Amino acid sequence: MTAVEDRPGVPSDDAAAPEIGRARRRKEDARLITGMTTWTDNMVLPGMLHLAVVRSPVAHARITNVDVSAVREAPGVIAVYTGQDLAEEQGSLPCAWPVTPDMVNPGHPSIAVDQVNHVGEAVAVIVARSKAAAQDAVELADIDYEPLPVVLDMEEAVQDGADLVHDHLESNTSYHFVFDAGEMGTGSDTDQAFADADVVVSRRFVQQRLIPAFMEPRSVVVQPQGDNYTMWSATQIPHILRVMAAMVTGIPEHKLRVVAPDVGGGFGGKLQVNPEEILCLLIARRLGKPVKWTETRSESLMTAHHGRDQIQYVDVAADREGNVKGLRVRLLADMGAYLRLITPGVPALGAFMYPGIYKFPAYRFECDGVFTNKVPTDAYRGAGRPEATFAVERIMDELAVELGMDPLELRRKNWINAEEFPFTTVAGLAYDSGDYETATQEALQLLGYDELRAEQQRRRESGDPVQLGIGFSTFTEMCGLAPSRVLGSLSFGAGGWEHAAIRMLPTGKVEVVTGSTPHGQGHETAWSQLVADSLGVPFEDVEVLHGDTAISSRGLDTYGSRSLVVGGSAVVKAADKVIAKARKIAAHLLEASEDDLEFAGGKFSVRGTPGTGLGIQEIALAIFAAHDYPEGIEPSIDAEATFDPENFSFPHGTHLCAMEVDTETGFVKIRKYACVDDVGTIVNPLIVEGQVHGGLAQGIAQALYEEAVYDDDGNLTTGTFVDYLVPAASDLPHFDTGNTVHAAPGNPIGAKGVGEAGCIASTPAVVNAALDAVRHLGVTDIRMPLTPERVWRALHDGGDGGERATARTNAQAVDSTDAPSTSGGAL
Amino acid sequence: MTPITVRVDGAAYTDDVEPRTLLVHYLREQVGKVGTVVGCDTSNCGACTVHLDGEAVKSCTVLAVQADGCEVTTIEGVGQDGLHPVQKAFHEMHGLQCGFCTPGMIMASIDLLEDNPDPSDDEVREGIEGNLCRCTGYQNIVRAVRHAAAEMRGGGGGSRNGHVSPAVVDTAAAPHVAVQA
Amino acid sequence: MIPAPFQYVRPTTVEEALQAIADGGEDVKVLAGGQSLIPVMRLRLAAPETVVDLGRVAGLRGVRDDGDAIVIGAMTTHSDVLSDPLIAEHAPLVAEATATVADRQVRHRGTFGGALVHADPAGDLPAVALALDAEFVIAGQSGRRTVPAAEFFVDYLTTAVEEGELLVEVRVPKLTGSWGMRYEKFNRVAQAWSIVAVAAVVRRENGRIAEARVGLTNMGPTPLRARQVEEALAGAEATPEAVAAAAQRAAEGTEPSSDLNAQADYRQHLATVLTRRAVTAAAGL
Known part of the structure; x- marks a missing residue:
């Protein structure tokens, strides 16, 4: 039990009610609402030293001289390391996804040795007795740089003769990835489809660079104990980090323990092997002392990996009646300066989702991964799929306009009908289940669609300065990453299974060990619900352990909406094995045949003799004592299971946004947002709703607020929360949410995954809504984020409002001793 | 070093601090109140919110020396006789996910409710505009604050702003289509 | 980030404060509410040698009636401004603009005078002071002088408050008529x-x-x-x-x-x- 009473109205003594589907209040909350948390930065160890990183102030330069002598003499400084000092032992940060056989990977030092390739790259590391002393010494490092030309613009970077990010490479292109449905045999010839089409619509969309901006800054503590090392890190992936850190540093895997304690959000941003994690390990090994590094928010925004940053060229072909005939997508994907863990794979992951929910007969996708002098991109909530969904949902609206059709009618004409599931798409994916029509009908009702359309008409007719628009996004996504064999066919460096173990304690309590690593998702609660139902034990009797490789030895962690679908399934499979083992004991103790036993409500009983029986918690005690058990079996009912899904799961939904646009100022305001999602079986509706809300906030933020902007020299100008606009409560609307439920056939729970749905679906709904409001005024596109200025420029100057409004200069250049605007104008 | 005396969560502490020590670092590193966290360096995120002499402040934007002689309440001190109604409401309404912003969010909400015991949804949203949450999309936080407000006003007390919507309906009994606003 | 080290002085009178500023050396910063200064010090965009904290200077905080004007002490916090009956009656525009400044926590610490002396072009209170024809009372070691709003804001982040001086209060004329x-x-x-x-x-x-x-x-x-x-x-x-x-x-x-x-x-x-x-x-x- 948590410290708080359970919700009135859901009787906690109703043991018969299934746990799956109950709005259980979270077990995790007890420590989080009281401040009794174990964030990595809370950790203090005897003799612990603190690191500060000296970072490159320039985007592209050769390092000509490094003088850290003054740093060494600074008060409190114990040691300082440069790239040269660590060059021999630092290895290269791993990239686990070579998407093509000839992908070019320049390697990624944790600390720059002779060249820096983005602002913020580590050039020296200071070790001091206090964090303040380490930070004070940063400015004493004297490093000379010989500037190189800065490469920022992808379209320029892929031209012949362009300046190079890595001058030992032939070009700025890391790889060229192609998926052609005609060649793969999953569709017809794309060129032919376009040649035969009545209508072709082509657009260029810009997926701006975003920053995951998890609330807990990254933090690492490494403690050396002889030749053993324990690393605590604010990471989503302790298991993957352990393997990778061992491979990078040469520390044997069994000598390295990685712990993810309480972790404050990730959203893909903590799906990484960070330079600072490796540096902490190397320095702790050198010094034989525990070390800690905790980033500042400015460091986080500048150096933690970014997301998105793609330019999409999208062509759609259709006949006059509105039947889609083909889809062609060409991407430029900004890798940044290096390839991190799955940098190149993000656009490739999206490659299969561009056809969306529509029955395109022909499809071709190509993508160039491009190096620039910016911080690398990598996973951010949705990772490839938001970009794909945006492109297809935006181009369907453009096609509807071209054909003079209602955007919903066009979608309906082309989407997969409920009776057609399972449906193999032109991208070769087998969509598992769903019903797009029902979800859409429910969403229209939730929004109050007809009334809003009527109001839109009134506003148009009266020439109201505030116009109203409604935007659609009928989306699906691939979740439950991932079938290991499919990952293998995509050259991914690992599998997609998940592991679980169940330990039955003598008192009947249950420990569940999961390889999924939560950082806000509520695994402790949801997994307890799964096990309570499977084993028939009380919810309160289950404890879920995770995030420590010494406790949870096997796992592939949390990302890609995989935890419940894959990790939860492993838990259910492990519970099945516990029951199978316990059945043998029960049969022995009840002196009955196994075949005559039935298991229900946590109890084995002999069929036809109600009232007799043995609870699984009693069996746990009996087998702990082990005084009386059958010959030939071991005295344990503990069990483990590894679940490897056969297929992805495909959540879907209809998202509707009603948007007010002030045509005088360009200010946009969401009037109403409604969505109906089908995420399969819902284990905990409270958690599902929360995941949808959070995803919506981030997807809406991409549409309206957030953009990582670099100036012409490669400096991040959105380097604090003053300029990188994470929305606050008053910037977001109330969300009206609902669900349809079509269980996923590919896993024992029937869950499809929910973590990314809101983020993937909402962005195009919002942009489509804004365009719907002003399209009659001649606007055909507005670049994200839809800043008031861009909207105003699109209204007044034509175009997407993007070029001039992406300011790269600040005319009010601030002297460094002056005080620029920080938070809100109050000294 | 400058000597200061600060009462934190009911206990008096006398310590020497460097003048540059931020209140949040003093609380975390010298007093051990690690429930209060640091999320940014520009006083935007509000994760470090505590009460200084009864008013919510961002403890990353106050020097420890400025708190000399003052009373500080952190997340660890609001519920010393059991949980505060706002803490309970965050749990009840699922107003948190990763929980990193939660201490600051709760401290800001308590402060808001002292000024406005019956806020509307919009007033809650404005009242907590100094606190960023990346997980929840804020909707359940708004519910939590209004739920706590109702509790603190005394159970069945009327609200000029209508009822608080429940955090979620239980969909167990209605698996196919369960729509709720 | 942690600010660079500095000397800290906490005067209790305006005279002590002026002396502390005079004694503070080349690079003195006056700390009012700190809601802009402390963040820029944390980012190490400012690293003063001496910080003079006005937080305990008696008499700089509060609003009083002065016949044809109300007088707002420089250290009056934004939240004091919002709840002040004199401001609500005679200068509601000040309250309306103050309510849009930052957020509740920042308004608890940030001060009316601090925001004006900071003179950020994006700050809300300077334009209000200008529109209301406010007058700024500045104290120096040689006495006090009054500067009209039209002459107070000199340039980017720069006001008529000279080195060695302090803004002590702002007179906002009462508006008579409709x-x-x-x-x-x-x-x-x-x-x-x-x-x-x-x-x-x-x-x-x-x-x-x-x-x-x-x-x-x-x-x-x-x-x-x-x-x-x-x-x-x-x-x-x-x-x-x-x-x-x-x-x-x-x-x-x-x-x-x-x-x-x-x-x-x-x-x-x-x-x-x-x-x-x-x-x-x-x-x-």
Whole structure:
């Protein structure tokens, strides 16, 4: 039990009610609402030293001289390391996804040795007795740089003769990835489809660079104990980090323990092997002392990996009646300066989702991964799929306009009908289940669609300065990453299974060990619900352990909406094995045949003799004592299971946004947002709703607020929360949410995954809504984020409002001793 | 070093601090109140919110020396006789996910409710505009604050702003289509 | 980040404060509420040798009635301003603009005088002070002097407060007659600074606009008065059309900056729209 009473109205003594589907209040909350948390930065160890990183102030330069002598003499400084000092032992940060056989990977030092390739790259590391002393010494490092030309613009970077990010490479292109449905045999010839089409619509969309901006800054503590090392890190992936850190540093895997304690959000941003994690390990090994590094928010925004940053060229072909005939997508994907863990794979992951929910007969996708002098991109909530969904949902609206059709009618004409599931798409994916029509009908009702359309008409007719628009996004996504064999066919460096173990304690309590690593998702609660139902034990009797490789030895962690679908399934499979083992004991103790036993409500009983029986918690005690058990079996009912899904799961939904646009100022305001999602079986509706809300906030933020902007020299100008606009409560609307439920056939729970749905679906709904409001005024596109200025420029100057409004200069250049605007104008 | 005396969560502490020590670092590193966290360096995120002499402040934007002689309440001190109604409401309404912003969010909400015991949804949203949450999309936080407000006003007390919507309906009994606003 | 080390002085009187500033060496910063200063010190964009904390200086905090004006102490916090009955009665525009400053926590610490002396072009209070023809009382070791708002804001982040001086209080004249007011703020998200904002104060008489004062936020390195608008409004009929026509002149002569949030020409456009809206509301139209 948590410290708080359970919700009135859901009787906690109703043991018969299934746990799956109950709005259980979270077990995790007890420590989080009281401040009794174990964030990595809370950790203090005897003799612990603190690191500060000296970072490159320039985007592209050769390092000509490094003088850290003054740093060494600074008060409190114990040691300082440069790239040269660590060059021999630092290895290269791993990239686990070579998407093509000839992908070019320049390697990624944790600390720059002779060249820096983005602002913020580590050039020296200071070790001091206090964090303040380490930070004070940063400015004493004297490093000379010989500037190189800065490469920022992808379209320029892929031209012949362009300046190079890595001058030992032939070009700025890391790889060229192609998926052609005609060649793969999953569709017809794309060129032919376009040649035969009545209508072709082509657009260029810009997926701006975003920053995951998890609330807990990254933090690492490494403690050396002889030749053993324990690393605590604010990471989503302790298991993957352990393997990778061992491979990078040469520390044997069994000598390295990685712990993810309480972790404050990730959203893909903590799906990484960070330079600072490796540096902490190397320095702790050198010094034989525990070390800690905790980033500042400015460091986080500048150096933690970014997301998105793609330019999409999208062509759609259709006949006059509105039947889609083909889809062609060409991407430029900004890798940044290096390839991190799955940098190149993000656009490739999206490659299969561009056809969306529509029955395109022909499809071709190509993508160039491009190096620039910016911080690398990598996973951010949705990772490839938001970009794909945006492109297809935006181009369907453009096609509807071209054909003079209602955007919903066009979608309906082309989407997969409920009776057609399972449906193999032109991208070769087998969509598992769903019903797009029902979800859409429910969403229209939730929004109050007809009334809003009527109001839109009134506003148009009266020439109201505030116009109203409604935007659609009928989306699906691939979740439950991932079938290991499919990952293998995509050259991914690992599998997609998940592991679980169940330990039955003598008192009947249950420990569940999961390889999924939560950082806000509520695994402790949801997994307890799964096990309570499977084993028939009380919810309160289950404890879920995770995030420590010494406790949870096997796992592939949390990302890609995989935890419940894959990790939860492993838990259910492990519970099945516990029951199978316990059945043998029960049969022995009840002196009955196994075949005559039935298991229900946590109890084995002999069929036809109600009232007799043995609870699984009693069996746990009996087998702990082990005084009386059958010959030939071991005295344990503990069990483990590894679940490897056969297929992805495909959540879907209809998202509707009603948007007010002030045509005088360009200010946009969401009037109403409604969505109906089908995420399969819902284990905990409270958690599902929360995941949808959070995803919506981030997807809406991409549409309206957030953009990582670099100036012409490669400096991040959105380097604090003053300029990188994470929305606050008053910037977001109330969300009206609902669900349809079509269980996923590919896993024992029937869950499809929910973590990314809101983020993937909402962005195009919002942009489509804004365009719907002003399209009659001649606007055909507005670049994200839809800043008031861009909207105003699109209204007044034509175009997407993007070029001039992406300011790269600040005319009010601030002297460094002056005080620029920080938070809100109050000294 | 400058000597200061600060009462934190009911206990008096006398310590020497460097003048540059931020209140949040003093609380975390010298007093051990690690429930209060640091999320940014520009006083935007509000994760470090505590009460200084009864008013919510961002403890990353106050020097420890400025708190000399003052009373500080952190997340660890609001519920010393059991949980505060706002803490309970965050749990009840699922107003948190990763929980990193939660201490600051709760401290800001308590402060808001002292000024406005019956806020509307919009007033809650404005009242907590100094606190960023990346997980929840804020909707359940708004519910939590209004739920706590109702509790603190005394159970069945009327609200000029209508009822608080429940955090979620239980969909167990209605698996196919369960729509709720 | 942690600020660089500094000497800390906490005077209890204005005289001690002035002495501390004089003694503080080359690089002294005065700490009022600290809500802008501490973040820039944390980012190490400022690293003063000495910080003089006015937090315990008696008599700098509070609002008093002084006949034809109210007097707001420099260390009066924004939340004090919001709850002050004198301000609510005689200068509600100050409260309206203050309510848009940052957030509750920042308003608990941030001060009226601090925000004015900081003189950030995107700050909300300078344009309001300008529109209300406030007067600034500045103390130095040689005594006190009073500077009208029109001469107080000298340049980007620069005011008439000289080295060695302190702003001690601000006199805001009471408005007599039938005045209406509005602060129209435009920004992208709740916490953000104004992209542009307009403070309007309008006196109506017999269906006409007798007098209008319009202050512009973030339309240049200092807050500005939109004099052409004021002239066009003086004596004009109180109609939406007349206001709209006058508001068209709001950006004349301005040279706003271009930055991440807006290019200069967009700011100029916004100034005309927001001026129309602010004056319309202030005129009760």
